[in-house]
Amino acid sequence: MKGKLFGIGVGPGDPELITVKAVNVLKEVAVVCVPQAMPGKPSLALKIAQDYLSEDIEILELVLPMTENQDELERAWQDAGLKILEQLEKGKNVAFLTLGDPSIYSTYSYVSKVIKRMAPYIEIETIPGITSFSLAAARAGVPLVEKDESLIILPVGDRQILLDSLIGESNVVLMKISRDFDFVVDALENSERMDNAFLVSRCGQKEEKILKNIGNLKGQKIDYMSLIISKNQGEEL
Amino acid sequence: MKGKLFGIGVGPGDPELITVKAVNVLKEVAVVCVPQAMPGKPSLALKIAQDYLSEDIEILELVLPMTENQDELERAWQDAGLKILEQLEKGKNVAFLTLGDPSIYSTYSYVSKVIKRMAPYIEIETIPGITSFSLAAARAGVPLVEKDESLIILPVGDRQILLDSLIGESNVVLMKISRDFDFVVDALENSERMDNAFLVSRCGQKEEKILKNIGNLKGQKIDYMSLIISKNQGEEL
Structure with a gap:
């Protein structure tokens, strides 16, 4: 057998x-x-x-x-x-x-x-297993989606697709952000999502970091096991 | 304390x-x-x-x-x-x-x-917990997202938002589909996503059903604990 x-x-x-x-x-x-x-x-x-x-x-x-x-x-x-x-x-x-x-x-x-x-x-x-973004939301104490909201999970790659995803009403999880981090920062800023965004690195590991002032990280090298959760709504972070 | x-x-x-x-x-x-x-x-x-x-x-x-x-x-x-x-x-x-x-x-x-x-x-x-859509994908033996693909999680509500989400290249998980099921069927058909879509009801429960010919269900009452995974790419289902 x-x-x-x-x-x-x-x-x-x-x-x-x-x-x-x-x-x-x-x-x-x-x-x-x-x-x-x-x-x-x-x-x-x-x-x-x-x-x-x-x-x-x-x-x-x-x-x-x-x-x-x-x-x-x-x-x-x-x-x-x-x-x-x-x-x-x-x-x-x-x-x-x-x-x-x-x-x-x-x-x-x-x-x-x-x-x-x-x-x-x-x-x-x-x-199935627990996803990094479910844990990231749990650790930050912020829901990913409520009511009739939608959620987009998007690996950073094509810049236009990234910009388009931030225009809408969805909550967005950005993965593989270290590939083009400074562009991501600018995109969040320009779409007025910076205040409702946070970055989580090495979630669930002992090196875990949760950072709320993403703009300050521009120009730095970001750990490749990092993601950003961008809430569209006025959630208190 | x-x-x-x-x-x-x-x-x-x-x-x-x-x-x-x-x-x-x-x-x-x-x-x-x-x-x-x-x-x-x-x-x-x-x-x-x-x-x-x-x-x-x-x-x-x-x-x-x-x-x-x-x-x-x-x-x-x-x-x-x-x-x-x-x-x-x-x-x-x-x-x-x-x-x-x-x-x-x-x-x-x-x-x-x-x-x-x-x-x-x-x-x-x-x-955090295992989501219904992660289990649904696992049970059907189909990945939700690969490489640089994106994923949209969308509860059925606004019809235009539903139609827009199906136009793009993303893989889509439709939740709360029983609210407007026949419209969902037509939308999948019109966006040529029907062949790469499947419906999962009561995932992980003993009444679990995985159905691949969603068009045949039009006009039927759908269990409210159901979702549809719509793969954009030519995945063999």
């Missing part, structure tokens, strides 16, 4: 912010896969899950580089998929760890697609 | 999809508050949390009617806030249960504001 693949969201950083279901699955699987930007680099996802793993669990490190090169990425996903499939074919149950939620900007979604394509007979179960 | 208020997300329905942190807090508090649409109505949030509560815990039912009448709502929030504050003033720690995540369309955000205003000295901690 083939093994089953679990995609597991371990949450944003605090080991207590993992679900009971994830803990139960992690105790049962034979292999846990840990995505790594480069070989030997310590994994935050593994650190979060560490206390919930059985002692004899096999750790499978998968190198998934942080690159914009599509060919390189696809090769890495393919390699990772093959390594996981090898374990599944042996009948071992495998958990793939992912920070936050596996449905939101996760490498797991690409790797699981490779496996689905190569081996459609493999059973796959995805276990 | 005053008690502390915890806003706790219990997740979308499956009791295993609660966080370890929520479980730990629920075992320690003296009082658990359960929002109810009407007196005596069984509470799904309480059912999810039930197994994690200590035997001698005090249950405080708070009637928070599902109405669009703003005056009635504000009176109910005020009443609920006063009842909770009474417990906190006695030095009891209180947990307020909320389905899904407390930051996303939760009554908790209004009630906690009342308490903050009346008693700013009270310590409040919000514990």
